[in-house]
Amino acid sequence: MDHIPRLSEVLYVGLCRKIGTPTEVAIRRDVTDMYEMIEKPVNIQKGFVRIQSGSSKEGFRLRSSDIDRMFWPCDLKLISDISQSRLFNTSKHIIVVMEDSDTPPGFVRLRLLTPARHIDTIFLVPFDGGAYISSSLWRERYFQFMYEVRPPSEKIRIHGPCTSGFTESIEFDEAHCLATIPWPKQLRNWVYRCQRYTWPPLPVLKIILRNECHCVPIGSKGVSTSNELEWRLSFSLAEQQLVCTMNHTQFLCYGLLKIFLKEVINYRKEPLLCSYYMKTTTFWIMQLGHRRWCPNNLLDCFWRCFKYLLHCVYRGLFHNFFIPENNMFLNKVVGNARESLLQQLYQYYRMGVSCLLLSPTLRSILEPALSNLSFVLSPSEGEFIGIADLDLCVLIELLTLSFSAQHIWDSYLRLKSINTLSLLISISPHQLLTLQYGTAQTLVELAFIMANSTSCCTHKNIYNLDTMIRGMLKMAARLGPVTYLLYLSMYYYRMGRYDKTLYITYLTKHRLSQTFIMYKYTDGQRYNEATVGNLSLSRRMREAWASDVNLIYDIHCIGELCLEQNVSQRNGRYLLSLSPFVMVEMLSVLSHYRLSNRSQCLQSLTDLQTMLLYDNGKYVPLLLRDISWQVLGICQHVVGDLHGALQSYEESLRQEPFNKIKEATDCRIGCVNQQLQRNAHM
Structure with a gap:
């Protein structure tokens, strides 16, 4: 397969869809950067600084991408x-x-x-x-x-x-x-070299230093x-800056090298090379120049990087980008292992860039263009992304953020940090949205931490605390996704205000029933038909986006789920995650039961059971079905349907154990069996 600009453009478009468009990559970086800025004062108060590093921070979301973090006092x-x-x-x-x-x-x-x-x-x-x-x-x-x-x-x-x-x-x-x-x-020599080759640009070099x-x-x-x-x-921080200076062709070439390394070079072998070598190779080729980094030249850029890597293995010498005197192959890529790797890479060299077809991912991208010589894709087709897909990208990034607080002081510091950052002049729309989302999540955590406080002893203090908590949860519901209304509903349920619980629950259910609601995935056509894209980014999050309901292990919002929270925490999960559609029905069942509204209680219970039986993943994702069947069992148990509860608990055990609640399920099954035995002897 000779270098053909048409194939390079097809590969460029395919990698945009696999790795991300320029806009998606920018969103990932913006959200991550703002999250770190929000958290920095909280961490410093604890005596350390924490940053994310590695490919995830650089903007990749490949399945093989791990989470790298650095801590220092x-x-x-x-x-x-x-x-x-x-x-x-x-x-x-x-x-x-x-x-x-x-x-x-x-x-x-x-x-x-x-x-x-x-x-x-x-x-x-x-x-x-x-x-x-x-x-x-x-x-x-x-x-x-x-x-x-x-x-x-x-x-x-x-x-x-x-x-x-x-x-x-x-x-x-x-x-x-x-x-x-x-x-x-x-x-010092690295700085002089950067100035001589004018890469990275001088403003970026100053930021790095x-x-x-x-x-x-x-x-x-x-x-x-x-x-x-x-x-x-x-x-690591300098490397992040260097990656951010790449144009999108350079970034995709770096990603192409990572895919080729994982799926071809290291496939079913003890890896000698890691993705850091691919990053360093890209840096060297970029700094040495003489390449046209554009979509129709992507294959040539990859081939230049591959030949550089092959040359380094041949010599047994791989210069660190910052300190060239540091040979990163020393005592690692040596002896028989180096000879074997050299022979492997030389076989790929003899194949030419057609060696890319050895990768399943890259073969699926290139095969349509190879089998049809008239197959053409414009690079703009890869860079364009619809408003629904773009919003889903933002939502996914926001949902990975954790604003957990161990103490009230953590939340105060975080809110103060958010307020300061919101006054910045140079802030992107997605960074501003991150501040809004962070405010909502912090208010929810702060509200329930305060609700768990036992320091209030007078009626006046209890009333003032209740007013403050409700105010924070209402503010969070006005700032966060649709789901955040449920936290207010859960607080009312905790306080025994079941009429209020039902009112907020019904309101949430109505909003979640809209066809354009985005939860895990969305129907792009309906999303666009509802003209959601005409709304501001902030309003789209408040009216059209939904997220899981996350219950923190040491904050008990619903007494019926305390056992599951404790068991999940002992097994390493610090959040109990539920589908908002399941939580709506659970609150409806329990509130109607507490109010003795038997017919409405049974109707909500039937709605919950029907949803679990016939849902295809739209309302209850596969990973949340363990806790969802558990919730159905709890509701059936509460209303007295012991045989139904037993079946639901057993169904929970058959699901993917994502929430790690098996011990809780076993305990509840034992409890139901004891009740059934007592009833049988009566």
């Missing part, structure tokens, strides 16, 4: 020269100097300058007349911490400098590192006995 200050210590208050800050005089390129040792009382001495190792922070002890300490706070069902391990594991089938890597704003001296770089706790792979004291320099 606020009070520990890294400096590259002792003279910089005067910039900090030694009575408040831990001052550590980076030394690179006799370490491999890209690695440093960290020598403590302040007295040992400022840092846990278990991290310190005496060396060469000073006290140094051990990377291995640091890494193992934080692994042990995560092991203790996470449930046993979550398998975690040390992977390089990170603690790795899975949360609900999503892989995560968390690096507990140290940060420095004065960049190390080793980076204003941000932190990091030391992650892992030493070089050499045989030195002191490598437990070595820390690797990491430039």
Whole structure:
């Protein structure tokens, strides 16, 4: 398959649909950036900074993309020269100097300058007349911490400098590192090189140099006995900025390399190469220039990157982009493994760019154009996205955000941060929407945290607290998706105001019944026919978007679900997620039962059962069917239909155990069986 501009454009359009259009990628970055800005003051108050890194932060949403996070303490200050210590208050800050005089390129040792009382001495190792922070002890300490706070069902391990594991089938890597704003001296040559090649552009370079770089706790792979004291320099924030400077062809080429790596090079093999090599390859080719990065040249750009990678494997030398003296193949891509990889890549080289057809994903994109020479796609077809799909992209991004609060103070800090950020001049519409969504979620959490408070002892205080909570929940319902009305309904139910519960529930049910409602997916035609796209972004979220109802493990909104929340939390899920359509019917059944409205209660119960029996995933997603059948069983149990409850609980056990409530289901089945036995003996 020779390079044909037509095939490049077809591939460009296919990758836009697979990886994302320029607009979708921009939305992902905007939402993630704003979320981190909102959370920053909350984390600093707790003594650390947390950022997201890796492919997810860069804008990818591939199935293979994991969640990478970096944490570092606020009070520990890294400096590259002792003279910089005067910039900090030694009575408040831990001052550590980076030394690179006799370490491999890209690695440093960290020598403590302040007295040992400022840092846990278990991290310190005496060396060469000073006290140094051990990377291995640091890494193992934080692994042990995560092991203790996470449930046993979550398998975690040390992977390089990170603690790795899975949360609900999503892989995560968390690096507990140290940060420095004065960049190390080793980076001077990189700055000169960027200025010489004019990439990245000077404004971007200035932003990079204003941000932190990091030391992650892992030493070089050499045989030195002191490598437990070595820390690797990491430039995650700089890499994020570099990826953001890419045009969309460059971004898709980087994504193309990631797909080719996963589905072809590493397929059913012990991986020698990782996606970081693909990113570094793209950086080098971009900086060296001489490429036309446009849709009809995508195949040529990929081939140039592939040949660079092949050349590096042939030489056994892969230069780190920031510190070229650091050969990232050293002690890794060596010996027989390197020879085997070289032969594999050379086979692909002999195939030419037709080697892309070895990837199922890429083959499905290219085959229509190969089988029909008149098959043509304009790049604009890939970049265009309808309003319904665009809104779904925004909603999905918002629903991944977690504004959890352990204390009331966390919520206050978050609301203060949101208020400050809302005054910014340069803020995109999707970032503004993130602030609105964050406000709604924070108000809900704050309201129920206050409802759980037992400090109020007088009637006046109880009345004032109730007024405040209702005000916050009403405000959240005016700001958030349609579903947020249900949090107000749940509060009324908790307080025994069943008439109010039914009123809000019916109102929510009416709004959820609209044909244009967006929940998990949407009918684009009906969404457009309802002229939802003519509304503002904020109003679309309030009137046309729906989300799951999430119950936090330590906040009990509905007494009937306390058992499920507690069991789910013990098994590693900190949210009990329910479909809003199920929650509406549950509140209707229980409220009518409390009010002795038997006919309406049975009608709502029938509606809930019918929905579960005949729904195709529109109202009750597959992953939420375990808790949905459990809810039906609870409602049947409450009204006295023990045989129906038993069948529903057993059906819950047959579903995907997403909410991890099996123990609760077993407990309820046992309770029903006991009641049936008692009834049989009466």
